[in-house]
Amino acid sequence: MSSLITRVRLKQIANLIEKGKRLDGRGLGDYREIKIQQGIIEKAEGSARVLLGKTEVLVGVKIETGEPFPDTPNEGVLTVNAELVPLASPSFEAGPPDENSIELARVVDRGIRESKALDSEKLVIVPGKRVFVVFVDIYVLNHDGNLIDASALAAVAALRNTKMPNYEIENDEVKIKQGYTQLPMRAYPITVTLGKINGKLIVDPWLEEEEAIDSRISLAINDEGNICAIQKGGVGYFTPQQILEAARIAKEKAAELRKKVDW
Amino acid sequence: MSEKPEKLIDKKGLRLDGRRSDELRPIKIEVGVLSNADGSAYIEHGNNKILAAAFGPREMHPKHLTLPDRMVLRCRYHMAPFSVQERKSPAPSRREIELSKVIREALEPAVFVEYYPRTGVDIFIEVLQADGGTRCASITAAALALADAGIPMRDLVAACAAGKVGDTVVLDLMDIEDKVGSADVPVAIMPNLNAVTLLQMDGILTSEEFEAAVNLAIEGCKKIYAMQKEALKARYMAVKQEEEVEE
Structure with a gap:
């Protein structure tokens, strides 16, 4: 993504962080305000909208067979896709998914998959033949930084809100019945992203900070506080000590967020 | 996938191919294998066979992608259709697009991109045969291709994965261990700068296991780094000998 802010501003951001402060008044380890709304798209089997400061992500879940x-004949299928919708940022362009949206989708996917959030054996209708396919579509509506955490949060919130259609099998055909059951879930991973600038780690970088940091690291943390997925991004590097420090902070922050969202 | 083996680690602590938990697979590296590329390298890392080539610094196409203050590094990681058990469609998959991005981001910290403004460097990686750990082997080879192309670098980048198989943290997972094992942590480092340039993970690890895996992977990277340097030296020793013969 091309830089949209001036070098003076970047320097200001870096200098402040050096002093342990941030442009928007947060401490280095603070998240922006988080708001979650569930079930706002009636046509979807599940949905959630997450506001992380001004970053806004909508996730819709559709279920098909x-x-x-x-x-994996005895498991349902999970598919995660992300759209960086052009109305969300001047740097997003319409067209097929680029590497940024593919990375976003795959990082969110890994957090859900590796924490075994979906009880995928319960999504089987006829073993080896017919299963439920869970489509998680991430729609970024406003880009103000840290799309990974906002999207991961929205995806899990939407899955928690997802109802599966009831069905019966008649003459080897799957017939959808009236009514719904809750999507079976086993875990609720929370993803924490940190940015690195001049050797300092900051939690939840917003858009202008994302321009200033040289690299980021995202860690998905499961309910037990274990790490279930990691992705380093950006053209900078971390020292091994910084990585362990990031893992420690992520664990702490994930527990804090988990409490806040009450999962 | 073939039959799941009963146990990936036997009573003696040896793995399916007879390695100990902290042992790398056999690695063979050759630098300067392609005559048309500005730099190239070939690696056999266990059963992985990977070719990497670097072109540039050269004029960028399309031109509007050039940057006024630095070179643009581009990377394409691609798997040959015959590189895996079931034929892989030659069209780039989402996995390959993501890996191209993380590999580029693993290599870019090593390159002095500001030395060649308005130019581009392209790295092409072709996985001819895959057996787990292709992104790491690709980085190892691609770093050498860049060096072979004479592009100024802060350090080479060496990469290796660690992971968890059963209850053991092991180095350098092969395909079957990656699929059946419970976690995989690919790591790339610039050893002289103590800098980690690639870090990914999937699976579940406690903080302690994660720390052990990262440290083990870094040790593996350092061993691979030594082999990279040998391969690079061997390439230029050969050039020098040829020159001497001509004289």
């Missing part, structure tokens, strides 16, 4: 993957 389909074939399982040949190597």
